[in-house]
Amino acid sequence: MPELMSMFKEVADIKTSDMLNLPVPEANFEVIKTKPTEEQKEILEAISERADAVRNNQVEPTEDNMLKITNDGKKLALDQRLINPLLPDDPNSKVNVCVKNIFSIWDKTKEKSSTQLVFSDMSTPKGDGEFNIYDDIRNKLVNMGIPKEEIAFIHEADTDKQKDELFSKVRRGEVRVLLGSTQKMGAGTNVQNKLIALHDLDVPWRPSDLEQRSGRIVRQGNENDKVNIFRYVTENTFDAYLWVRHEVA
Numbered sequence: 001m002p003e004l005m006s007m008f009k010e011v012a013d014i015k016t017s018d019m020l021n022l023p024v025p026e027a028n029f030e031v032i033k034t035k036p037t038e039e040q041k042e043i044l045e046a047i048s049e050r051a052d053a054v055r056n057n058q059v060e061p062t063e064d065n066m067l068k069i070t071n072d073g074k075k076l077a078l079d080q081r082l083i084n085p086l087l088p089d090d091p092n093s094k095v096n097v098c099v100k101n102i103f104s105i106w107d108k109t110k111e112k113s114s115t116q117l118v119f120s121d122m123s124t125p126k127g128d129g130e131f132n133i134y135d136d137i138r139n140k141l142v143n144m145g146i147p148k149e150e151i152a153f154i155h156e157a158d159t160d161k162q163k164d165e166l167f168s169k170v171r172r173g174e175v176r177v178l179l180g181s182t183q184k185m186g187a188g189t190n191v192q193n194k195l196i197a198l199h200d201l202d203v204p205w206r207p208s209d210l211e212q213r214s215g216r217i218v219r220q221g222n223e224n225d226k227v228n229i230f231r232y233v234t235e236n237t238f239d240a241y242l243w244v245r246h247e248v249a
Contacts, residue, residue, distance in 0.1 A: 022220045025227045031243070032101070033233045034094045039087050040080050044237060047073055073238035078122055078133065078202050085131045094232040094239075095133060098199050099140045101230060105197050106146055106176060113173025114196035114224070119213050121181045122202050125155050133201070134179050141177065154180030154189075167191050186212035192219040200231040203242035210246060 036044070050069050053059050075082035079095050090096065102116055123133035138151045152175045157163040169175040170191040178191065182204050195217040204210060217227050233239045 024218050024220055025222045025224050027214065027218045027227050027229050029229050029231065031231050031233060032094070032097060033235050034092055034097055036234055036236055037080060037088075037090045037093075040076055040234070040237065043076055043080065043083055044073075047076070070238065074122060074202065074242075077234045077237035077239040078120070079136075081131055082123055082133075094234050095136065095201065096140075098201055098230070098232055099137055099144075102137075102177060102197075102199065103141060103144045103146065105228075106141075106150075109196055112196075112223075113176060113194060115170050115173055115176045115178070115191070115194045116197045116199065117185065117191070117195060117213075117216055118177065118179040118199045118201060119182060119185065119204075120179065120201040121183070121204055121209075124181055125153055137179065146177065150174070150176045152178050154178060154184045170194075182209045182212055185216070187215075189216050190219075190221075192217060192222040194224070195219075195222055195227060196224050197228045197230065200229070203239060203246070205242075207246050 047069055050059075050064055051066065054064055054066055054069065072083065079093060080087045081089065098118070102118065105114070105116060118137065120133055125132050125134040134153055134155075138148070138153075141151055142148050152166055152169070154163075154166070157166045166175065166178075167190060170178050171193040173194045178185070180189075186209070198213065198217045200210070200213060204213070214229055217229065231243065233243055
């Protein structure tokens with residue numbers, strides 16, 4: 001493979017988007033921080049104790065391990081109901097702050113039918129009746145006044161044809177809020193035409209995933225000169241650690 005790449009570079013004139021200086025919108029990045037609930041603080045202490053037990057070899061890897069602990073930590077940072085669906089829906093959680101932000105932007109940009117993307121790699125819809133962030137966000141937005149047909153999940157498009165139809169609706173401003181994961185809504189998602197805002201609700205592991213996300217909106221062909229990218233952080237949780245790793249918080 002390295003030999004093939006060397007041969008290709010000898011005959012190809014490779015230019016990146018930075019080198020081409022393509023006309024793209026100016027992005028304003030905003031980090032929105034929310035406070036953890038008392039329940040989140042208590043669960044975080046328990047997670048810390050689990051981590052100590054794993055480090056001290058007090059539990060078998062099949063019983064508990066750092067991967068499970070980290071996954072629970074990320075769930076807790078996103079929404080405490082992902083740890084226990086019976087816990088209260090905190091009105092000041094980052095999910096609810098995001099919902100209010102989405103609705104406000106939707107309302108302010110009605111005339112232009114501007115669109116928004118919401119990224120969350122966790123708590124994707126499975127259609128099994130279990131609580132998930134996607135359905136929670138859509139239900140709340142519908143209750144606030146956004147028509148349900150203007151909100152879509154990338155996961156609802158199973159075929160290439162369905163994706164093309166969905167993307168066309170977003171480009172026309174018929175679907176104005178599209179939710180998805182980096183894997184399903186990253187590379188190859190060309191819906192930039194009317195995008196005015198992007199919401200990073202959770203933190204991907206790799207910095208390259210953040211680039212894939214922002215590349216959906218900071219893209220040639222967007223009718224907006226300025227766009228907003230919001231990144232939501234639950235303070236004193238795994239969120240803060242992961243965002244600091246990406247040097248954005």
